[in-house]
Amino acid sequence: MVKARSLTRWLAFGFVAGLGFVSAAPASAQATLDTVKKRGKILCGVSPVAPGFSYADDKGVRRGFDVDICRAVSAAVFGEPDKVEYVPLNTNVRFQAVQSGEVDILSRQNTWSFSRDNSLGLDFGPVVFYDGQGLMVPKKLNVSSASELANAAICLLPGTTTLQNLEDFFRPKNIKYEPVVFENSDEWRNAFFSGRCDAITTDRSDLASVRAIASDPDAYVVLPETVSKEPLAPTIRQNDPNWRKIVDWSVYALIAAEEKGITQANVDSHLKSEDPEIQRLLGVNGDFGKMLGLDNKWSYNIIKSLGNYVEVFDRNLGPKTRLGLTRGPNKLWTEGGLLYAPPFR
Amino acid sequence: MRPVASSGTSLFYNLRFRAILYQVVAVGIIVLISLYLFSNVSQKLAEQNIATGFGFLSRDAGFVISQSLIDYKPTDSYGRALLAGIANTVWVSAWGVVLATILGLVVGIARLSRNPLLAFLAFLYVEALRNVPLLLYLFLWYALIVTTLPSVREAWEPIPHVFLSNSGLTVPSLSWTGAHSLTLAALCVGVAMGVAVRRRATARRVATGQHRPSWPWVVLAVAVPVVLAVLLFQPDLTVSLPEKGRFRMTGGAQLRPEFTALLVGLALSASAGIAEIVRSGILSVRKGQWEAARALGLRDGLSMRLIILPQALRVIIPPLTSSYLSLFKNSSLAIAIGYPDLVMVSNTTMNQTGQAIEGIAIFMMVYLGLSIVISLFMNWYNSRVALKGR
Numbered sequence: 001m002v003k004a005r006s007l008t009r010w011l012a013f014g015f016v017a018g019l020g021f022v023s024a025a026p027a028s029a030q031a032t033l034d035t036v037k038k039r040g041k042i043l044c045g046v047s048p049v050a051p052g053f054s055y056a057d058d059k060g061v062r063r064g065f066d067v068d069i070c071r072a073v074s075a076a077v078f079g080e081p082d083k084v085e086y087v088p089l090n091t092n093v094r095f096q097a098v099q100s101g102e103v104d105i106l107s108r109q110n111t112w113s114f115s116r117d118n119s120l121g122l123d124f125g126p127v128v129f130y131d132g133q134g135l136m137v138p139k140k141l142n143v144s145s146a147s148e149l150a151n152a153a154i155c156l157l158p159g160t161t162t163l164q165n166l167e168d169f170f171r172p173k174n175i176k177y178e179p180v181v182f183e184n185s186d187e188w189r190n191a192f193f194s195g196r197c198d199a200i201t202t203d204r205s206d207l208a209s210v211r212a213i214a215s216d217p218d219a220y221v222v223l224p225e226t227v228s229k230e231p232l233a234p235t236i237r238q239n240d241p242n243w244r245k246i247v248d249w250s251v252y253a254l255i256a257a258e259e260k261g262i263t264q265a266n267v268d269s270h271l272k273s274e275d276p277e278i279q280r281l282l283g284v285n286g287d288f289g290k291m292l293g294l295d296n297k298w299s300y301n302i303i304k305s306l307g308n309y310v311e312v313f314d315r316n317l318g319p320k321t322r323l324g325l326t327r328g329p330n331k332l333w334t335e336g337g338l339l340y341a342p343p344f345r
Numbered sequence: 346m347r348p349v350a351s352s353g354t355s356l357f358y359n360l361r362f363r364a365i366l367y368q369v370v371a372v373g374i375i376v377l378i379s380l381y382l383f384s385n386v387s388q389k390l391a392e393q394n395i396a397t398g399f400g401f402l403s404r405d406a407g408f409v410i411s412q413s414l415i416d417y418k419p420t421d422s423y424g425r426a427l428l429a430g431i432a433n434t435v436w437v438s439a440w441g442v443v444l445a446t447i448l449g450l451v452v453g454i455a456r457l458s459r460n461p462l463l464a465f466l467a468f469l470y471v472e473a474l475r476n477v478p479l480l481l482y483l484f485l486w487y488a489l490i491v492t493t494l495p496s497v498r499e500a501w502e503p504i505p506h507v508f509l510s511n512s513g514l515t516v517p518s519l520s521w522t523g524a525h526s527l528t529l530a531a532l533c534v535g536v537a538m539g540v541a542v543r544r545r546a547t548a549r550r551v552a553t554g555q556h557r558p559s560w561p562w563v564v565l566a567v568a569v570p571v572v573l574a575v576l577l578f579q580p581d582l583t584v585s586l587p588e589k590g591r592f593r594m595t596g597g598a599q600l601r602p603e604f605t606a607l608l609v610g611l612a613l614s615a616s617a618g619i620a621e622i623v624r625s626g627i628l629s630v631r632k633g634q635w636e637a638a639r640a641l642g643l644r645d646g647l648s649m650r651l652i653i654l655p656q657a658l659r660v661i662i663p664p665l666t667s668s669y670l671s672l673f674k675n676s677s678l679a680i681a682i683g684y685p686d687l688v689m690v691s692n693t694t695m696n697q698t699g700q701a702i703e704g705i706a707i708f709m710m711v712y713l714g715l716s717i718v719i720s721l722f723m724n725w726y727n728s729r730v731a732l733k734g735r
Binding site: 091092095096099115116118119120121141148149150151152153158163164166167168171177178179180181182183184187190191194195196198237238239 | 390395407409591685689
């Protein structure tokens with residue numbers, strides 16, 4: 001009997017413990033900044049291969065526009081840009097990677113949209129690149145407008161907004177087409193290059209990447225239509241306002257620096273500037289860094305290590321690169337573009 | 346140890362009670378763990394403001410599926426899109442099973458051929474196919490189809506109105522309606538009747554020894570229902586002829602490269618396994634059976650069909666079930682080469698709605714359910730061919 005009772009007691013204990021286990025609230029989300037500092041590096045989700053945005057150079061070092069956004073945050077947090085570990089993510093797992101905490105920032109040509117902002121538990125930082133979905137065709141098909149693409153096969157990637165955008169664009173025009181959807185971007189590009197598809201569609205910036213990879217880039221032409229608005233913005237978890245602000249203001253610092261004419265080369269001379277906003281921006285005056293939980297030199301460090309927005313743009317995407325993109329809407333508001341940083345005040 | 350507790354000892358030492366107790370505890374622990382996981386997941390999702398539930402199934406999908414067996418358009422719901430994906434998965438797997446079985450049987454028998462060249466070729470076939478991952482073969486078949494075949498503008502026309510291009514094989518077709526389905530059903534009935542007539546004729550020949558040709562009756566049994574159905578339902582017999590469009594073929598029916606590459610990949614790799622299963626089945630039948638068949642004067646082909654294979658089936662069926670199941674599950678590699686199967690449609694759905702857990706739950710349940718159906722069917726068939734009385 002004794003044994004039986006002890007067993008019953010043990011079971012009862014197990015049951016209660018189990019219940020306690022069930023009802024125990026999961027530990028509240030730890031502040032990302034603390035986690036990142038303790039870890040000593042930022043985990044940054046990027047595209048596996050997207051020339052201009054995220055790619056490994058011939059020495060195996062990851063470079064690109066998206067990569068530089070993460071490096072800017074690293075400079076703000078650690079004072080140096082390369083305390084980042086890059087996690088290459090496919091389109092259809094990227095948001096789950098942020099949700100589950102696998103990455104701290106997703107800087108991966110993500111379009112900011114209503115449903116993503118409001119149903120994924122994610123927040124979007126400032127738009128770093130104003131993009132739009134376009135279509136590219138081989139020149140030999142003699143297509144000059146997307147409306148001519150009736151009955152064409154179009155190569156797409158899943159898990160992006162492109163599939164829906166295309167449908168939204170073609171349905172009112174009553175144009176039927178054949179979508180060919182690939183999970184892997186290599187297969188997707190190859191299917192287009194080998195002629196399985198008549199057209200390929202993705203964001204215009206990404207089309208430039210695809211074209212740069214082609215054996216003969218001049219054999220392809222991007223059609224004039226812009227199928228959709230694609231504001232690309234870094235993505236972070238929703239439950240950490242402080243981390244979001246660090247990402248936000250790291251991007252704003254790049255834009256503000258361009259507006260104030262501060263470059264990587266002349267940032268040190270601007271430390272002596274009389275302009276009060278520059279003084280606040282560079283941490284000469286005020287405690288802006290402290291308010292973010294960072295060093296007051298945070299944005300000085302960003303500019304010192306990366307330059308301002310246009311320097312980042314030109315280095316990765318600009319006319320002198322393989323992609324050869326013009327800035328289009330990605331100019332300062334003062335020059336008729338859409339880039340606008342709130343005041344450092 | 347005493348087998349049964351006597352009335353004097355504690356209930357705890359009763360073997361039966363203990364056995365039940367352990368089971369109850371085990372089930373309890375599993376239930377508790379699942380409860381914990383479930384509540385933890387839903388709590389975390391709610392905390393992170395991630396949408397949950399299956400409400401999205403009735404919302405508009407808004408994306409196109411390039412090839413679908415069931416009627417689907419982008420204005421239909423996610424639920425229907427998933428259904429179209431399931432239909433595509435079943436369609437390619439079903440053809441895969443049929444092709445793999447036929448090929449596997451032929452190659453398995455060829456492996457045992459007395460002709461050394463044939464046996465060697467069959468050996469090469471098996472080893473080449475089963476020692477390389479299926480995914481690589483899928484890429485290979487797909488690349489072969491897409492890069493070696495001409496573009497639509499230069500499509501190859503081996504037979505008039507049949508086109509072969511990197512858009513696939515396009516053939517003339519009927520625009521399918523309910524009347525066509527009914528006529529097809531009538532054809533099935535006709536074939537079934539034909540088989541029955543044939544069986545009766547054979548039974549009579551065995552009983553009476555008289556040989557009367559049965560084929561006129563068989564033809565009649567097949568033709569009558571079909572002719573009746575055509576007269577009754579009047580299916581539209583205008584043929585849609587494929588034509589070269591500006592980009593792709595228009596009209597006709599199309600066998601797309603994605604489907605073809607997947608089907609070929611699945612069927613070939615499964616057939617290599619099945620060939621080995623068939624070979625082992627045939628070898629498991631004792632040599633005496635062959636000798637007895639020859640002594641009765643049967644030709645090799647007939648002995649194989651009437652004596653060896655039926656006995657070999659007992660050994661073949663159980664591992665064959667696993668082959669079918671893995672073929673079915675491997676069809677999920679479709680996503681690599683752009684065939685819109687269940688996984689691809691689920692992926693798109695998950696990405697548009699952001700509800701990954703629900704999406705994965707659905708496709709796991711579908712794979713589980715359909716796999717169980719295949720197993721049940723194969724078990725039933727196995728019990729039919731099993732040696733009676735053992």
